[in-house]
Amino acid sequence: LRLHLGQWHTSKDFCSVLLVLFSSYGLLSLASRLGVRFLDKFEIAVDYRLTARILDLLWIAVGIAINIYITSKNIPFSAIMDGKNDTHICLKVWYLYYKWAGIWKAHRMGIRIGNFNIQRDSLAAVAPLFASAAKSNYTTAIAHFLSNIAAHPQLEENLHHDERERIDLLLYEYLDNNTVLHTERTSESRRESLWNLVDDLINVFGMSDPLSHNLFKEYPPTELHHQGVECLIACYEKGLERIKAVYRQEVLEIECRNARGRRKTEVVRTRVKDFNQKKSKNKTGIKSFQQASGSSNQADNLESPYIPESQNNLVKVPKKKRKQTTPEEEKILEELLVYKEELPDSAINEILSRLSSNWNKAKVKAAWRYRKSKV
Structure with a gap:
């Protein structure tokens, strides 16, 4: 079962990839809209099942919102990414989420139904995203895995053998096969939040200034602009170049190994603590301003000839200068x-x-x- 357990770990890390890539584009806001309370745990995928359910619900909400919006605007699905990236910014960002999270779902489905071909193809398609999200170890492991499969056809045949039975054993013995039922109950309990999110996304897709929407009030996306979209779109191609370099250096060994830059993300990553620190600074600034205003008002009161009796003990009257004897x-x-x-x-x-x-x-x-x- 070691190989299949490795696939589940890969699926979990795929969740982390999505969380990293879209952290600065409103992912936390969307998760919060669904009712996620502990976003600091969510962003690091502490609980794989819960994280997967939330990402799954986000994929559903985004897919519904995109289809409703482009249908109402007569925009072909294939034309979403056309044109300049300073228009329909939010639509393009979440179309990429819908697309890339769809690969994750395909990989997960391949594990569930025991279809190795789906797992392999999904893993090959998503490999550049692992590199862009600075998942260095997984990037190297994927490069080795895919090269070994290509070099040893017999290994692939062995992986196909009785895979359905092995997956059934894994699901029933280790996961109790309750995942589908839990997902149905979760979707039912969050139906209202899901449709509220769909409505918000439809409105946001048509706004020239999506940051002004209440959806992003608590956790405003820092990269939801022209340059940010360009960076997100380019991260796949950049990740592809990075994993090709890993393949040449680590697998073929035709180039000298150069690990420099492998821990660098191709997009700006924003964590919950970054938002909390910003809020704390804002509160401190407001408090300092209020204190400064209070001090200014107090100074004005000192200069005034009238001091209320209730403040006699609080306000110090400036002392008169002592007269010098001639x-x-x-x-x-x-x-x-x-x-x-x-x-x-x-x-x-x-x-x-x-x-x-x-x-x-x-x-x-x-x-x-x-x-x-x-x-």
Whole structure:
């Protein structure tokens, strides 16, 4: 069963390929619309069954929406990718998902029905996408696998032998053969969400600015624009060149091995944590702005001559500058030093008559005590 278990692992990694390639084009938004709550688990395919069901439901919703839209607009199915990539951007992106996810479904169906030819052809068709999604180990493994099948016809015949019986054993003994029933129940429970998503996609396909739709409000796609579509379309051909290089270097060994760039994705990948960090920064910025506004308002209140009583304990009134004693005033105040124990009122009044109006009895006494302590 090792070979067939390997096929299931390949199918799981194929899910990861789709998640990587469409992560910046609204995949998380569509999954969220279907009711997926733990998107961080979904994006790394923690649970293969659940991830496969969600991708399957997305494929159904996208397929229905595309067919309804192009029928209403009289657009031939073969003409979706025609024309410039600055028009019908969202339609082209999700047509590619419908196309590439269809290969994944064919590969999965080949495993289920025990048809090796479907598995082999699907794997060959999808190999460039593994390279574009930076699945380096799987890219190398696929290159070796396909070359071995081509070089050893007897191996292919052995793989055909009793494959249906082996798959039945795998499904019943290891998976309880409940996958189809679970999928039916899941589809039934999510029927409303599915059709809501279909309606949203139909509307988005016809919009010149799809990012303004509420579908993308929570997780706005970062690459849903002209350059992003060009990059997504080109990733298949670039991936094909990459796997050809792997074949020459790893299988035929006619070129020196060069692993540089194999871990690079051909599209921009966006993770859930990237959206969360952006939201956190936005919240921090808003909070800082509010605090700055509050500080500004507080400063305005300080400059105002009126301060409400309820804020007396919260707002600090700026202190007045201390008036400096002039040399003339110093000489007048020094005359009071003749009094050692007590300063009589007559002396205070006489001094006040010679000082400016800023002075009073309390200030004169304070000045006398201060200067007496310095003697």
